[in-house]
Amino acid sequence: MKTDPVRSATLRGLYAITPDWTDTLRLATVTEAILGAGCRVLQYRNKRASDSLLREQAVALRKLTAQYDARLIINDDLDLALFCAADGVHLGEDDGQLAAARLRLNGASADKILGASCYQSLPLALAAAQAGADYVAFGSFFASPTKPQAKRADPGLIAAAKRETGLPICAIGGITTDNAGSLIAAGVDLLAVISALYDAPDPFQAALNFTQLFQT
DSSP states (O other): OOOOHHHHHTOOEEEEEOOSOOOHHHHHHHHHHHHHTTOOEEEEOOSSOOHHHHHHHHHHHHHHHHHTTOEEEEESOHHHHHHTTOSEEEEOTTSOOHHHHHHHHHHHOTTOEEEEEEETOHHHHHHHHHHTOSEEEEEOSSOOSSSTTOOOOOTHHHHHHHHHHOSOEEEESSOOTTTHHHHHHHTOSEEEESHHHHTSSSHHHHHHHHHHHTTO
């Protein structure tokens, strides 16, 4: 199943991922600061929230991303993505069939985005591309406070995956402005960041520092 190059072409820059916060107002406030700094791709991920809180927060973030002309991607929950009219969904290896998700997304809108976690595996990336993914993600590239036991990905995967899949490549795992330059130099299109944004003393400035890396 071939992906749409128009959808994929818009996927570049800072890719903010939300933390497991249950305070919706706090989440929205910090996220708005990040979007205000130029972040245009946001993933909603919350492993601690109840179903009702997931819906509440997803709807709140959908309103914010619409206001800032940003893309909202929902982590691991296609039903929630469709419920809140998100721009797409990101699935891990155990979160459902990519090809089936592609069909459901296409049924909602032709411009919906499908992302896939490929960990440290080029074969998974090739399979994801075949199933209709619009981007593939590798990690962890550095020690991650979110997933401290995660295996490390080889930076050589970036160039290989770009060459073999033709898709935008997302890097995740312990990314900071100090180490992000090496990933961008290797060809990464998206930098997925949680802690360095949401735990920053000034989330706006932190997001601005990341977005500026793609302008140099």
